[in-house]
Amino acid sequence: MTEYSFLIALLPLLSFVMIVFFFRWNEKLSAGFSIAMILTSWVMSVTVLIEQLGSHGQPYEAFYKFVDIIRFAPEIGILIDPLAAVMLVVVTTVGSCVQIYSVGYMHGDPRFSRFFSYLSLFLFSMLGLVLANNFFMIFIFWELVGLTSYLLIGFWFEKASAANACKKAFLTTRVGDLGFLVGLFLLSVYAGTFNYGEVFDQVAGGMIPTGILTAAAIFIFCGAVGKSAQFPLHVWLPDAMEGPTPVSALIHAATMVAAGVYLVARAMTVFVGSAEASMVVAVIGLVTSLMAASIALTQNDIKRVLAYSTCSQLGYMIMALGLYGYDTATGVHSPGYYAGTFHLMTHAFFKGLLFLGAGSVIHAVHTNDIRKMGGLLSKLKITGPTFIIASLSIAGIFPLSGFWSKDEIVAASSHHPVFFIITLLIAFMTAFYMFRLCFLTFFGQPREQERFDHAHESPKVMTYPLIFLAVLSVCAGWVGIPWLQHGFASFVSHGEPYHPHANWLLMIVSTIVAVSGIGLAYLIYYKQSISADQLAERFKVLHKLSYNKFYFDEIYDFILLQPILALGRLMWRFDAGIIDGLVNGAAWFTILWSDIKMWFDKWIVDGAVNGAGWIVRMSGNLLRYLQTGRVQFYTFFAIMLIVLMAMVKLESGSPDAEAGLPLLSILLAIGIILLALMSRSIGRQSPTTETKQEETI
């Protein structure tokens, strides 16, 4: 069956295609086909897992070349190893439950078929991500998961809040993906391949410089920060709750957000290669976990509490993996890897259950606000108990799944005092906020009688998945109990398997922590012997910070979003004003220049040409007066010249005076012309008559 495991991903794709093109108009067929496909995938996944168990985790790999350019030939392929096999089962299990549940939850929605097509597309992407055998392919499916998450969060896109939330989710995760991309480029340059095995061999062989490795690891981790909603990119996850609740359960609890953790686990070798990068991972995990848990304490929207809880739990896993990388890099044997992946699995079941339970509650009372609920346990006979089971599991109560996996995380942090204390604190907070939720929702008196009266248990198609997941929330953790010889730890391992041993002290401590968290919630929200309002008043600043989610949205809006939009507008003005202004300015200048040229041409160049003609004509006119054709005149002219010459010669007595002859003659000519002109203007004789007279003579 392992050889056909690519079908696990392709069956949901088939269902997507069939629904979009053929079954769209038939709701029953759409849902039925979609569920049939995912159930087949589930059966195949379980078979693959069994085969993996049978072969003791012998990896299986198959691929073909995606692009074929010299030196760039990424592959599309599948890699089945224990981690992938476990993830396949987790995804298909939760996916099947969610699809079946959705038949009830989405009943009557005008886009019922479309919902199933999107769910199928999502499952295809998620399963492809799990199956990938290289970083290039995981990135492809990583992005497709982002797309389907976008489509599903914005499923009710008429709501402005949903339209906003889907965009926010996509963009925020894409910021993380930027880092992922850069990490990939680093790998491609230094390792020359994207294939997991080849990259890891090079890392383990020390072929990649440590600095580059650290950078690559941190950049790849950026991707996980985005997808797994880690600090500082966690802001999209709570808003993503605008999507239909089954979507929240599937994507924002059990699968997509787990992709980040899966990626870190997959790339563990890279992190092990760099202690610094691993420390960054661990610290980010811890910070996220603490921050999200503290926000969850005060939220009133049932889904938002769960969303922050998800954030916090993912932080837990990331921290465990980071600590594993750090410990291994520094030569300490750590349960972190096993703890992180184990918790990934158990968390998927109980968190999926919590969300589906919350959906069932919302279905019953038509509100998300826990302040308007209360006492619902008597009405919701299946939802209530399963929800409480899941809460107990996440709080870490013996012997539920959560107990075993969380215990390992606590154990993984036990070498690091700061981590250890904060981890326990988070465990306490988790137990507290989960039971705050339980007590406010299911116990006490109904706070809004009308809603309570109209509340009714959901149909069987919704409650059966709850029961199934409740069973898993109880039992799934038993595969990893420390007394098992070949449990989860020896199956899913990185390098040398870790052999857990029962640490009684830790178990007792973490149980005490969990119970005291539940106890405090009991005192405040059930017995009401401590007033929640007074507590809030006492720790006013902290309460306000927590209630307002540490103002992350506002800060991001102020320091990132608005500046980028403003920069866009500024650039646009620059473009229209300066750059296009230059172009238009150049055009304007050219036109101006040509205008000047035209003026110059008209008045100077052409003026010179015309002027030359004019001068010739004018001088001709003037000289005409000398050409009288009368002998008397010429004689007069000659005599006058001689007289004048004689006068000049007599006066100066210089022999050079002959040089003045031309001058004199010109002067004389001018004088005569002037005389002629004067006489003409006096006599008002027209030149024509004058000419006539000349001719007659």
Place this chain on the structure above:
Amino acid sequence: MEFPILSSLIFVPLLGMGVVMLLPKESHKAIRWTSTIISLFPMFVSFWLTWDYFFNFSHSAAMAYVEGPFNWIPSLNIQYYLGVDGISVPMLFLTGLLSTISLIASFGITNRVKEYFAFFLLLEAGMMGVFVALDFFLFYVFWEIMLVPMYFLIGVWGGPRKEYAAIKFFLYTLFGSIFMLVSILILYFTSEPHTLNMMTLIETSPALSHTLQMVCFIFFFIAFAIKVPVWPFHTWLPDAHVEAPTAVSVILAGVLLKMGTYAMLRISWPMFPEALRTLSFWIALLGVIAIIYGALVSMAQKDLKKLVAYSSVSHMGYCMLALAAVSSVTAIAGCMFQMISHGLITGALFLLVGVIYDRAHTREIAAFGGLGAKLPVYSGIMVFFSMAALGLPGMSGFISEFMIFVGAFSALNKVLVGISVLGVVLGAAYMLRMVQRVFLGEFDIARWGGLKDINIRELVTVVPLMLLTLFVGIYPKPLSILLNATLEHLVTLMAR
């Protein structure tokens, strides 16, 4: 003699133009159908050419289907010389496909129908010519001939500011052409014997002096950069796009912009490798500026078409970044992928903007909202192409951007390339903002209640583009094989 395939690509549309001119002016239907049917010929020939080239010639970088060189003007040694290789075949494919699609998309034209379709066929002939010419004179003729129909198509059938846009486009491109002409003349007079044969000049030009190489390179660069357009020569583009009729925008974005990058790869890049290496950092910088800047400006747009136009600036910036990474086959291949992918995606986006404009008579983003509820098919397709434009895997845009980044990262300054990666987020931001404001949210039933979903004719124009976008995105291998040998040869030429 064999059938002159490449010549037929040029002369059939030209002949078709003559046929259309002979048709009576009033018979709009006949004119539309005649020109569409005529354009089917070059389209199918280009398809067949791609197919045949893939199977028979893609293993080597040699020119295929060569016609000539025949002496055309012997006294000047000007030749009629055509041929194609791995970089021109995909361009021919794109031209053939988009021309027919654009003609179908032009059925809504009612003003001076005959002239419009005649000009369109002339335009197609010119575009085909540019991609097959191997002689500089021929190349220049086709390069310039295209301007004429383009000028009239924008200037007569365009929007409110059509005259301004048409003149700006024409003069800007012509301005660049002068530089190209000077460069061509330099090459002509320095070659011995004087020749305009590109293939010969590629062999001989690296022997020129460094200064002369730089001058020629920069002159060619200006000419081609205006066409791409490379920042800061881009401002003709938004005006031309916004004013041009839908089909002309499609051709403009889908084919004309590619001529710039194609000409770089065909001419100036292999001819002046030394100059190229000297300037590669600056070319990369221009590319990165275009990527970021184009994306930021897109974000500020209020007009749907202008947004798509500026996104082109950003997307062509990726091509420039890739072209700067000369030593990397991956980057150059990414550039080719990006050219094709941008032609498909942006072409489709313009078609889709045209669809909504035909119905709503406005392109203002703020005027819409919630269309997803009323026009499900149209919205679905538009979201599909928006996703493709922002580089979603499974579609052609992703594979091209990824290859460009990988190649550029290995060949160029890593910080610079790292900055350019920001374009991925910004690209997603402006596209998703647009999608949100147009398709999501509340639907204004009073204003847009009468809008109709996309019709069959419009579907015929966009569905092929959708399929190809998916095909290249999911199965990029054939295209990469088609390009491989030619690009490898190019890279060795550029490494001289």
